[in-house]
Amino acid sequence: MLRFVTDPDLTPRLVADLIDCWAEATNAGGAVGFVPPVTADDVRPTAERTFARCGPGGPDHLLAGFDEDGAPACWLVLADNGSALRAHWRWVVRVMVHPKHQGKGYGAALMRAAEDVAREQGAEALHLVCRGGTGVDAFYARMGYREVGRIPGAIRVGPGDDREEIYLVKMLTR
Helix, strand or coil, X not given: CXXXXXXXXCCHHHHHHHHHHHHHHXXXXXXXXXXXXXXXXXXXXXXXXXXXXXXXXXXXXXXXXECCXXXXXXXXXXXXXXXXXXXXXXXXXXXXXXXHHCCCCHHHHHHHHXXXXXXXXXXXXXXXXXXXXXXXXXXXHHCCCEEEEEEEEEEEEECCEEEEEEEEEEXXXX
């Protein structure tokens, strides 16, 4: 059973666990900002910048799902878009499920929890971007996200391996 927490206390232990989850998710093929293989040290600078924007006083919110042992099993960030004209929506970024929990429905539970948190924050829509060629856009479609655009070749995962950047949106008020 997952227990979701918005803006948990980012203790050194939790930060290390979240970074480990990020590296493990990447190395299992997750498209979360890196190309495998990566180590926790590779992920740490980006993670620290991400977490610095979360929590009290920050514009973004970390949503973490903890497993029965109290370890982070999945997490994402609901990010502010930086514009008063767009204050009614949030970006969903860094969506990941630890590989040992893949196939348990944790990703869907995480996305539903994100919708609840976003609604509580007054958001009317969620936007996200995913990497083409991974098939994850089909997961988001099942979660009610609608594709609104693609940018060919926007993501270069390696020499000669350019991927589309796929933009998706889910309206929360309908």
